[in-house]
Amino acid sequence: MNKINRKVEYALIGLKHMRGKPPGELTTVKELTLHYGCPFEMTSRVMQNLAQKGVLRSEQGAYGGYQITKDLNRISFYDLMAMILGPMAVAKCMHSSELESACEIRETCNIVSPVQTLSRRLAEFYRDLTVAELLDGRGGSTGKNLKSSVVAEASMMAEPT
Amino acid sequence: MNKINRKVEYALIGLKHMRGKPPGELTTVKELTLHYGCPFEMTSRVMQNLAQKGVLRSEQGAYGGYQITKDLNRISFYDLMAMILGPMAVAKCMHSSELESACEIRETCNIVSPVQTLSRRLAEFYRDLTVAELLDGRGGSTGKNLKSSVVAEASMMAEPT
DNA sequence: TTAAATACGTCTATTTTAGTCGTAGATAGA
């Protein structure tokens, strides 16, 4: 459950790669595909996307490439995901605040508020996490909950049918 | 992005419904489908699942049904999702701690740690949220971040292509 | 014995995600 989107992974890979370079040096998509094995077209799209949103600067033509232009400390993980996947919508239909036509039982539905609550809190969570923090491996734990160390092993278990 | 699973919605709907009843009174799946329009088979599976995990007690035969047996204050939203969808795995393949064969570029991959970080923090988030809190609509905001109020409107916007 | 439930294996349809193809446009350098 709750798998991260591949495009977002490619974005992180690209950003991390570029951040390790001396300022001014450009990175081509080809470079990323060779280093990390990510598919060219998709990675290219993602970088184009980030360039449109002002996170990267693109330079066309031979010897072109991408370069980070925004402070990654000032971009939340929420923002990054929104740039690539569009705005967050925890519940597509039934219980969200989308068009009324999307849900026929809106009057009787008993979990409108729970889902909105969840939506709000998740958004908060993602907004509080900066891209820089993520890439640095900081923000490892808030210290509130130590049980979380079981996650790694849990992810090796099989999913139910 | 980050849509909630339909099965989890049905679980929440069922639990909320049952919680509103006097103790001892059973709830049938038919009842849920009539009230909330959720599909019978799927809802049935979900309830069976929760029964197997000890959250509900099931009674077969005529006049049978389901009943909550566990304190929802002691079940985290993480647990609920895990019961229905299996354990959380933020990254399926490439950068998780699954079988090594799942990722060919594990040596060169530069975001192993970021994804693990994210995984850890997300799990924490879901563990800190109890099912009771969710159903009550409590846990609305940690107060740390007020920008989150834009989420509702954001979810009405179109996704990029 | 019947009606109304849960239990559960298997199948199909739909939607989302992932990845590909083809082509156009920019630019440095020979």
Next chain:
DNA sequence: TCTATCTACGACTAAAATAGACGTATTTAA
């Protein structure tokens, strides 16, 4: 001016995950 090497982007196909349906067996109160 020509060519190699990039980005930009529309349209398409494939794969996987999600959602839902069908059929049948079992349990149990009346």
